[in-house]
Amino acid sequence: MTIGIIGLGNMGQMLVKGLCKSGIISPQDLIVYNRTREKAAPLQQRYPFQLAETPQIVCEKADLLFICTKPLDVLPVLRELSLPSGVHLVSVAAGVSLPDLESIHTGAISKVIPTVTSEELRGVSLLVDNPRVSPEQHAALSRLLEAIGTAEEVSEETIETATILTSSAPGLIAGILEEFAQAAVRRSPELEIDTARRMLVETLAGTSRLLENEGLSFDQLIERVATKGGITQEGLTVLGRTLPHAFDDLFLMTKEKHALLKQQVLLQHEERYGDSK
Ligand SMILES: NC(=O)C1=CN([C@@H]2O[C@H](COP(=O)(O)OP(=O)(O)OC[C@H]3O[C@@H](n4cnc5c(N)ncnc54)[C@H](OP(=O)(O)O)[C@@H]3O)[C@@H](O)[C@H]2O)C=CC1
Numbered sequence: 001m002t003i004g005i006i007g008l009g010n011m012g013q014m015l016v017k018g019l020c021k022s023g024i025i026s027p028q029d030l031i032v033y034n035r036t037r038e039k040a041a042p043l044q045q046r047y048p049f050q051l052a053e054t055p056q057i058v059c060e061k062a063d064l065l066f067i068c069t070k071p072l073d074v075l076p077v078l079r080e081l082s083l084p085s086g087v088h089l090v091s092v093a094a095g096v097s098l099p100d101l102e103s104i105h106t107g108a109i110s111k112v113i114p115t116v117t118s119e120e121l122r123g124v125s126l127l128v129d130n131p132r133v134s135p136e137q138h139a140a141l142s143r144l145l146e147a148i149g150t151a152e153e154v155s156e157e158t159i160e161t162a163t164i165l166t167s168s169a170p171g172l173i174a175g176i177l178e179e180f181a182q183a184a185v186r187r188s189p190e191l192e193i194d195t196a197r198r199m200l201v202e203t204l205a206g207t208s209r210l211l212e213n214e215g216l217s218f219d220q221l222i223e224r225v226a227t228k229g230g231i232t233q234e235g236l237t238v239l240g241r242t243l244p245h246a247f248d249d250l251f252l253m254t255k256e257k258h259a260l261l262k263q264q265v266l267l268q269h270e271e272r273y274g275d276s277k
């Protein structure tokens with residue numbers, strides 16, 4: 001099977017690295033196009049994939065085609081192409097829906113929301129298919145996603161909330177850890193910020209191993225750490241007071257951003273067809 005990738009940014013690169021590292025494909029199975037061709041060179045040296053001159057060549061050679069541009073570039077880029085009806089189109093763009101893509105491709109389409117952590121072969125890819133995806137195409141795509149982590153099938157209604165938990169989360173967790181480290185240094189200025197960051201990274205790795213290897217729930221882990229009448233409980237009380245508002249706000253704002261993106265994509269349809277789709 002030949003896998004095409006258009007757009008070698010964060011997600012395109014993650015797919016190249018993850019899929020090749022996992023051994024599920026060899027680099028020669030990949031055909032890639034990037035608008036700025038020279039950006040592909042370092043990655044191509046490490047993983048000798050085919051580098052196409054044009055995106056049209058990619059979609060003609062690929063059985064499975066990942067479009068990995070930013071959301072508002074997806075439809076304009078695809079519209080310039082003549083997509084073979086047999087190609088299985090996979091969009092990774094947040095805010096671009098299956099009906100948006102169906103206005104361009106009459107064949108099989110999946111929406112996948114991958115995650116940057118799949119470069120390390122861990123993390124969750126979210127997956128939703130349109131009705132034209134055959135069982136074989138679904139199985140082939142699922143196999144690839146399972147090679148770079150786990151794949152969760154979700155509805156288009158759920159995908160936006162789930163995106164925050166799986167795909168935005170690595171960045172959000174990094175943001176939380178940075179605030180955690182900065183607060184520690186504000187409290188104890190003799191502590192080097194890099195030392196605080198290193199402590200947190202190692203603690204995060206240990207925490208995830210403990211949760212996973214011992215099958216602990218979050219509550220069970222809390223019980224192991226927070227000695228009755230001890231120090232951690234004070235911290236948990238602060239989190240219980242402040243975090244529900246922060247996370248409600250986070251989901252509200254990210255939902256609004258999803259809605260804005262969808263509206264902008266809809267406008268792209270209107271500008272082209274002069275109607276609502
Ligand atoms: N980053 C993440 O963790 C995740 C991102 N996504 C989705 O993945 C998509 C890509 O995100 P990300 O990889 O971070 O973005 P990047 O900005 O890193 O990459 C975008 C890529 O699209 C290419 N591109 C832009 N415009 C065009 C065009 N007109 N024609 C051809 N190629 C073009 C760019 O090429 P050039 O090198 O020339 O600029 C670049 O390779 C987005 O839709 C996002 O919603 C989904 C889940 C997670």
Ligand SMILES: O=C(O)[C@@H]1CCC=N1
Binds near residue numbers: 163167168
């Ligand atoms: O932030 C973004 O828009 C993309 C989609 C999910 C993760 N990164």
